[in-house]
Every structure is written in C-alpha cells, then in structure tokens.
Amino acid sequence: MTVWDRPEPPPRPAPLDRARIVAAAVALADDGGLDAVSLRKVAARLDAGPMRLYGYIATKDELLDLMVDDVHAEILPSGPPDGWRDALRGRAHRTRSAVLRHEWLADLLGGRPSLGPNALAVTESTLAALDGLAPLDTVLRAVATVSAYVTGAIRHEVADLRAERATGLSEREWQRASGPRVREVLATGRFPALARAVHDGADVDAGTSFSTGLEWVLDAVAAKLDQPSA
Structure with a gap:
C-alpha cells in the first residue's frame, strides 16, 4: 500500500x-x-x-x-494544449520553473516515475496530447526523449547555480578568473576546435539555451511522429 x-x-x-x-x-x-x-x-x-x-x-x-x-501540482497545465508540441514544450518550461523555485527537485528528477496523483495527472495530460499521432511505442519514446533532455538541461543549470554559490563567483567572474589559464592552453595550438568555440561561440543565458535545445529536440520528435506507421 x-x-x-x-x-x-x-x-x-x-x-x-x-x-x-x-x-x-x-x-x-x-x-x-x-x-x-x-x-x-x-x-x-x-x-x-x-x-x-x-x-x-x-x-x-x-x-x-x-x-x-x-x-x-505546479507543473500541471492550466488548460488544454494547442497540440502535442505545445503540450511537451509547456511541460518542459513548467518543470524548469518549478525546479528554479524548488532547487532540490533537480536531485529527484528522473529514475522511476512518481505515483502521486499530481505526477500521474501530468503524465496523463502529456500522453493524451500525443494519443493517436503515432504507434504507442513511438509516443512513449518521444516523451522519454524530451524528458531526458529536460532533466539533463535542468540539472546542468542547477549545477552551475550551486557552483556560483560555492565559489562566490558568477559565470562571468569565473570566466575572467580562468582567462589566463584558458589563454595559455589555447596558445599551444593543440585545441583548435575548442579555441574557435571560446573565441567565436555565442554567449547565451540559461533560459535561451534551454529553449533552443528544447526546440531542436521537438523538431526531432516531429520527424518521428510524421513517419508513416510500419
């Protein structure tokens, strides 16, 4: 029981x-x-x-x-979604918002599913939004794939927040403090791809990074849902 x-x-x-x-x-x-x-x-x-x-x-x-x-209960949708993509996107962003309010939740995401009424209602609303769009196994893999991305991205973000508190340095301050070591390593010429990433890569905030990665994952899910049934 x-x-x-x-x-x-x-x-x-x-x-x-x-x-x-x-x-x-x-x-x-x-x-x-x-x-x-x-x-x-x-x-x-x-x-x-x-x-x-x-x-x-x-x-x-x-x-x-x-x-x-x-x-x-904070992750439950407030109303019916505008299609499967809106359902998965909304769940992802609500999950991230809930974790940022309750950081400890990041340590308990993933693993065996929760059997509580609110968690079951979240799962039900998600599966219902994809019901009939593809074979059931495809739908389940789609939901699992998005969930894996969300869990990994959120845990990475929370790890950064915890590192900032532990060191007392913001991300930008840590980059400045690490600058001499990074320049020394890159000057050896042994890491050309890394050097291009450091010098030319865009610096985006955590929210933008999360949203961009999520849309890429949803694009991949869409490609699978659009495939004809075998």
Missing part, C-alpha cells in the same frame, strides 16, 4: 495532516536543500512530537515522494 492509499490517523487536538507535513518539508528543502529535511526537523517546524509524524508518513522516502508530487 502506498502512502497515498493509506488513510490518515483520526484528528487530534493539535491539527496535523499530510498536507501540513509536506508543506513544512518543502519549506525546509527550499531553504536548505534535501539535507535540511528529516522527520525530526519537520516535526520541530510544526511544533509536534516526531512520533506523531509516523502516523502519517512511515519513512523519509515517503516524505520525499509526497514532496515531489506536491511540486508536480
């Missing part, structure tokens, strides 16, 4: 329920990352005894599952 199927204990004088527990856990994670989350710390934030929480949530893994599903 999953945490969503198990009934909550009867109410007690001090109000407590899974929604309040999850909200407290999300707030802790937003402030200090996943390391800041434990049943004991959540209980302290709610001014409740730790043992009371075990009537609602058995393990930290269950708590993380509930947190992930809670944030998936």
